[in-house]
Amino acid sequence: MKAVVYSAPETYQVREVPDPVPAAGEVLIRVERAGVCGTDLHLHKGEFGPVYPLVPGHEFTGTVVDAAGDVEDIAVGARVAVDNTVACGSCADCRRARPAYCRRLVAYGVNAPGGFAELVTVPAARCFPVDDLVPDVAVFAEPAACVVHGLDVLDPAPGASALLFGAGPTGIILAQLLKSLGGVGDLTVAAPSQPKLDLVLERGADAVVRMDRQDPAAALRTLERRAPEGFDIVIDATGSTSVLELTVPLTRTGGTIMVYGMTAESARWPVPSYEVFRRELTVKGSFAQQFSFDRAIGVLRSGAVDTTGVITHRFGLEEYAEALNAVGDSACIKAVIQPGS
Incomplete structure (x- = not known):
C-alpha cells in the first residue's frame, strides 16, 4: 500500500x-477520507x-476490509469513524x-500509524459504525x-454572550454547537475570511466581524461596540x-476565556495577571x-453540525505537500486526503 511516511521533522x-495485518482485537480499514488540520502542520x-517513523493522519473514516478472529462487534464491510x-x-490520569x-x-497519526495511507489497522473498540453517514460527513467525527x-470544559451559562475568534473547520463546528447545544444567547465570530464568516452567519452566528x-x-x-461591557465568553480557535x-x-468582568486553538509549543502569551485577579476572570x-x-457522531447525524460546503480541497496521497500548503491558505476551509484517488 501507499502511505505518507515521516522519518524526521519536515x-x-x-x-x-x-500492508498492515490486524492483530488481536483489531480491524483493517481502507481509508476513504482523512482530514488535514492545523495539528498536522505542528x-x-x-x-x-x-x-518516527510516522504515518500521520488522525481524522479518518473508511471501510473495514478485514478483522482479527476475535472481533465480534464490527463487521467486515462496515463504514466506521475512528477515535x-x-x-x-x-x-494516574486515566483513573481520574x-x-x-x-x-x-x-x-494513531501521532505516535502510531495513522490515516494518511491506503490502509490502517486500529482496535475494533475505537471504531464507531457510521454506515448512515457519507464519508464527507463521517470524516468530521474527530474534530466534532x-x-x-x-x-x-467550557460549561457555558444559558443565554451567555460569546465571542469566537476563528472560522476555520473548528470554528464552524464550534459556532454551530455553541448555539444549538451550548445555549449561547448571542454569538459573534471574528475572522479574516469573509466567505468563512458568511458560512458561520448562515449557520447560527448572530454577528460577524472581519479581522x-x-x-x-x-x-x-x-468588537467593543458589539459588547460594551465585554463578552461573557471569549474563545480563541486560531492559535x-x-x-x-x-x-x-x-x-466581561467575571467572564471566561477559553484557549482552544493550538499554538506553537514555543509560543508565549503575556497574560495581564492583575486583570485576571481584579476582574475575577x-x-x-x-x-x-x-x-x-x-x-x-450524534450531532453529525442530527444535523446540529452541518458540514455542507466545509470541504473545499481534496488531494490524493501523492499530493500531500499541496494538502499541507492548503491548510494555511485562507481560501481553504477544510482539506481532506482521499487515498484511493
Missing part, C-alpha cells in the same frame, strides 16, 4: 509500505510528540477520567468530538498569540477529546 516520502514541524486514541485505563493525558497513550469536549490577519487588534473597537492578547480586554484550556466521540 522529512517524509509518499512510498510503498507493507506534527510536520516535529511538535506535538511525533514518534484515534487508546488509553491504558490504569495510570482524563484519558487524553494517559501516560501510555497510543494516538474535540468541540463537544470543549463545550464540556485583518496581520493586524487583528484593528478590529478591537468594532495566534496576537489574537489571544485581545481576549482579556474583551472579556477564568482562563480555561481544551485539549483533544475525551468521552465525546459518540456524541459527536
